[in-house]
Amino acid sequence: MKTLLPGLALWSLLLRPGLMFWASHVSQNCHDGSYEISVLMMNNSAFSEPLENLKAVVNEGLKTVRQRLREAGLNVTVNATFIYSEGVIYKSSDCRSSTCEGLDLLRIISKKKQMGCVLMGPSCTYSTFQMYLDTDLNYPMISAGSFGLSCDYKETLTRLMSPARKLMYFLVDFWKVNNFPFKPFSWNTAYVFKNSTESEDCFWYLNALEAGVSYFSQELSFKEMLRGDDQFQNILMDQNRKSNVIVVCGTPETISSLKGDRVVSEDIVIILVDLFQ
DSSP, rough: TTHHHHHHHHHHHTTTTGOOOOSSSOOOETTTTTTEEEEEESSOOOOOOOHHHHHHHHHHHHHHHHHHHTTTOOEEEEEEEEEEESOOOSSOGGGGGGHHHHHHHHHHHHHHHHHEEEEEEOSSSHHHHHHHHHHHOOOOOOEEEEOGGGTOOOEEEEESSSHHHHHHHHHHHHOOOOOOOOOOOOEEEEEEOSSSOOOOHHHHHHHHOOOOOOOHHHOSSEEEEEEEEHHHHHHHHHTTSSSSEEEEEEEEHHHHHHTOOOOTTOEEEEEEEOOOO
């Protein structure tokens, strides 16, 4: 299923000409039945997958698009161009340096004065937000990431993975449910565990839950952040805690490591956010 997502996204964007407008001297290779996808091959990414794997997945997506075009009887050519950084070395390979790399890749496109109909862009929130903030280029962009609230409400941005806002609204709705066999009453409180070791998706999910002005915070009568393993473990054993619900983002191993061999009250519910494992 993972290899089909890029194909489905490309299919929907390529055949929506209303999205294909441009506001600079860069021309789009997008006419006469020939469509091109420009793929930013960024060393700074939200995920540790090598660029070779990204290229392979994009090519699988193209196969899906081409097959569906043939099935629809459309004589259309779809290809991808992979754009790499030109020898720039960044201090980190994660999202911390992605802002600069994303803009550098846009400069490469600008120098060549040509790009495809669709930009398969960065996965990092910092980079995606800065590209929309600092450029006047208007183009459809696909991102496998860009989880943060700052990337919401971008008309030309399609995010393939659940953004923070969607998770936040789901949790609020789930807290309100009171007719499930395993959840016979509503909740209005929560602890949220956060430390400095989260993955990119967890970082932005927890940021959204932490923000005082967020929908999640406004809908709860009590919410408190647990910063570090010690605070999490203390709450597990605290008989005077203000909530029995703890939100954690990570993997089952994260819970095992935090909990250890401690005996936990049966009243405690740990909500594990683990969407992509």
